[in-house]
Amino acid sequence: MTTTLITGATKGLGYEAARRLLALGHTVHLGVRDAARGEQAAAALGVGAHVLLLDVSDEESVRAAAARLAEQVDHLDVLVNNAAIVGTRSAVADTTADDLLEVYETNVLGAVRTVHAFLPLLRASEAPVIVNVGSGLGSLARTTDPERMESQLHNLAYTSSKAALTMLTVQYAKAFPELRINIVDPGYTATDLNGHQGTQTVEEGTDAIVAMACISPDGPSGTFTDRSGPVAW
Ligand code: NAP
Numbered sequence: 001m002t003t004t005l006i007t008g009a010t011k012g013l014g015y016e017a018a019r020r021l022l023a024l025g026h027t028v029h030l031g032v033r034d035a036a037r038g039e040q041a042a043a044a045l046g047v048g049a050h051v052l053l054l055d056v057s058d059e060e061s062v063r064a065a066a067a068r069l070a071e072q073v074d075h076l077d078v079l080v081n082n083a084a085i086v087g088t089r090s091a092v093a094d095t096t097a098d099d100l101l102e103v104y105e106t107n108v109l110g111a112v113r114t115v116h117a118f119l120p121l122l123r124a125s126e127a128p129v130i131v132n133v134g135s136g137l138g139s140l141a142r143t144t145d146p147e148r149m150e151s152q153l154h155n156l157a158y159t160s161s162k163a164a165l166t167m168l169t170v171q172y173a174k175a176f177p178e179l180r181i182n183i184v185d186p187g188y189t190a191t192d193l194n195g196h197q198g199t200q201t202v203e204e205g206t207d208a209i210v211a212m213a214c215i216s217p218d219g220p221s222g223t224f225t226d227r228s229g230p231v232a233w
Helices: 012-025 035-045 059-072 095-109 109-122 157-173 209-215
Strands: 001-007 027-032 049-053 078-081 129-133 180-184 225-226
Touching: 001 012, 001 109, 012 027, 012 035, 012 078, 012 209, 027 035, 035 049, 049 059, 059 109, 078 109, 078 209, 095 109, 095 157, 109 129, 109 157, 129 157, 129 209, 157 180, 180 209, 209 225
Parallel strands: 001 027, 001 078, 027 049, 078 129, 129 180, 180 225
Antiparallel strands: none
């Protein structure tokens, strides 16, 4: 039985990834910051879904969550760092360091906190896997390619947070060769994150997440992919 933790699993891509991984036989711990909404999600997902209170922007919350999970399981096979916020949509000239800090607390430092706190449980797995949910908006190649829609957006906080998460993925993959650690771009998907303007369904948006969550121990590490294949850095 594969034991999986997904941060930000109450809705959107995290919830859909939980639904699909449960269908594939995983036990899924839903990382949620609101207990009532977490219980609702777990009840809707059914057998095998468990709630784990976890606010990735709060060091103490992440540490407590790791301690609580360690009381329930002796290892963690898959960690999906999915929780993220968009933050400010203000013009570049009006964006402040505090605006970036707010987004980085969740999108960048949240992933670092979570990896750090859950690493002992991951290392106890026979085939540990981390999937970081990045974005094409964090790809330098895409954001500088006038043919790509990612180049049309002018934004400091979210885009740079996802670029940082990409580099974290590469560094973690180099540091922990015994783990499979990859970053994926879900693609532009209709969720609350973009006011449901995304053009993909959540099922399409979770294809790359699910594929990398199910990667075999001899699979790649330190890669950046979307549902169609490799993403240029
Ligand atoms: P979403 O519907 O807004 O869901 C975001 C999830 O993250 C929610 O469950 C939210 O919890 C959770 N979250 C936010 N801050 C958190 C915190 N501090 N601690 C714990 N959980 C937190 O967004 P989504 O579209 O599913 O996004 C999922 C991932 O895909 C993100 O990493 C996003 O950057 C990435 N992505 C999305 C798209 C897209 O087009 N949708 C494209 C590329 C990448 P609450 O329910 O409590 O708010």
